[in-house]
Amino acid sequence: FLGSEESPLASMMGGRDKENSPQRFSRYQVNVIVDNSQTSGAPVVYEDQPAYNNLIGRAEHISQMGTLFTDFTLIKPGILHRANGGYLMLDARKVLLQPYAWEGLKHALRAQEIRLESLAQSISLISTVSLEPEPIPLDVKVVLMGDRELYYLLHQYDPDFAELFKVAADFEDEMVRDDASNQSYAQLIGTLARKEALRHFDKEAVALVIEHGARLAGDAGKLSTHMQSVSDLLREASYWAGEAQREVVSRADVQHSLEAQLYRNGRIRERLQEAILEETILIDTQGAVVGQINGLAVYMLGSYSFGRPSRITARVRLGKGEVIDIERQVEMGGPIHCKGVLILVSFLGARYAAERPLSLTASLVFEQSYSGVDGDSASSAELYALLSALSGAPIRQSLAVTGSVNQYGQVQAIGGVNEKIEGFYDLCHASNLTGSQGVLIPAANVKHLMLRQDVVDAVSNGRFHIYPIHHIDEGIELLTGIPAGELDETGSYPAESINGRVVFHLDKLAEKQRAFASPPAETSQQKQEESKKS
Secondary structure, three states: OOOOOOOHHHHHHOOOOHHHOHHHHHHHOOOOOOOOOOOOOOOEEEEOOOOHHHHHOEEOOEEEOOEEEOOHHHEEOOHHHHHOOOEEEEEHHHHHHOOOHHHHHHHHHHHOEEOOOOHHHHOOOOOOOOOOOOOEEOOOEEEEEOOHHHHHHHHHHOHHHHHHOOOOOOOOOEEEOOHHHHHHHHHHHHHHHHHOOOOOEOHHHHHHHHHHHHHHHOOOOEEEOOHHHHHHHHHHHHHHHHHOOOOOEOHHHHHHHHHHHHHHHOHHHHHHHHHHHOOOOOOOOOOEEOOEEEEEEEEEEOOEEEEEEEEEEEEEEEOOOEEEEHHHHOOOEOHHHHHHHHHHHHHHHHHHOOOOOOOEEEEEEEOOOOOOEOOOOOHHHHHHHHHHHHHOOOEEOOEEEOOEEOOOOEEEOOOOHHHHHHHHHHHHHHHOOOOOOEEEEEHHHHHHOOOOHHHHHHHHOOOOEEEEEOEHHHHHHHHHOOOOOOOOOOOOOOOOOHHHHHHHHHHHHHHHHHHHHOOOHHHHHHHHHHHHHO
16 A cells, blocks of 8 residues: 655644555454354343433544544444343333433334434434444344333333333232241341351341341231342341441341331431320320220331321211211312221211111311321221210220221221331330220231331230221220120110110201201291281
């Protein structure tokens, strides 16, 4: 190859002519963008930054004398090139967060080819002629990983999603707790300890970690498969063991870690409990009151949840047979809460107003509630408060209630049962644990109990009680100490039972309503005489 003389332009610019530079042979070079010569089997690629250019590839530029130049040696591959012929794993959320990455990925999969073009050119921001490499045939299996909610949203709102991603694999968040899974959990703890150079755990510490896994799953018969929470607990427990100068992590170290987590996240819980103890928020844990009951609610703050009691009150008066949900009237009640109130109204009507008018107006409210209320877990407590107001039987304030109710009076399972029980226990313990206090829960939630050790000890010692309830009649008997009462042969309830008192009160209200609807006979005669005189 003969070189040429230096051109006048190059001499004037102080540079060298392109033909005489070492770059004059670049056109004969080979740009290998993907090399799988050392790969055994199909390539498997995971990309943590799935930006548009990282997916499709790009043509880089170099600056010469203020001008940008490019050639085929500056073509850089994308992850689709590296995964071509194999498998590509992507985080669905990260792909959607990158501008135009999702559309670029769908276009490549639909066309089954990789067309390298700049993002500005693809959205027609520039019209400068640049490199246009020929499309490369694409044969790749793409695996998107993400939350269930994201999958359902994409399936619902993106018509291309179901066409391109046909196979769905929904992994369980929990697994059955048995001897085999307990052994697997213990082996996992040992593996994580060795992998991260943590102190080893003794058998009691392993047992407490397994119990915490069941608590995370919210079921005594299940174990959580959310390994990040377990790993964080192991690291912190190993740290506390080191602070105590122990070579092996003990149960006390794991318990210390759990208590430290509660302490770090417990600011709002402590402020609410402080407000109750100072009687800024009114909650009674002793005595008995008509039409007043302690319901239990769960507050969710990120990954931390806790329970606290809420006072629910009911008032009844003569009316047209309606139950006013004050939360709904002021639009503070969610749809599930409103559904629960309507269900208990249906129960009242079916039991007490099948053959007589329901001549009352009742009102229900969560006292000192300044935010939205949703969920039906307080519907049984609201029904107890109504039965108390109708019968005049006072409810023990030393008991709190959770559970939903159906139209037949059966108490149904709810969520967050452990947090609710612990929330009421903490309040009773901070005020005065008398031994008569406790919580009524649905019998279906017994299998979900994974309580803190201090609550378990208090229940074992008889200082706190947990009552599983199947039916509303069981709960009202426990709350008032008066039998609920059953129908006899004549279709009547015993007079001194709760149901008998309710029927008696409703009959009195019906009589008063009839008395107001039809004026006395003497009054009608006086009006007739006055009309004749006039």
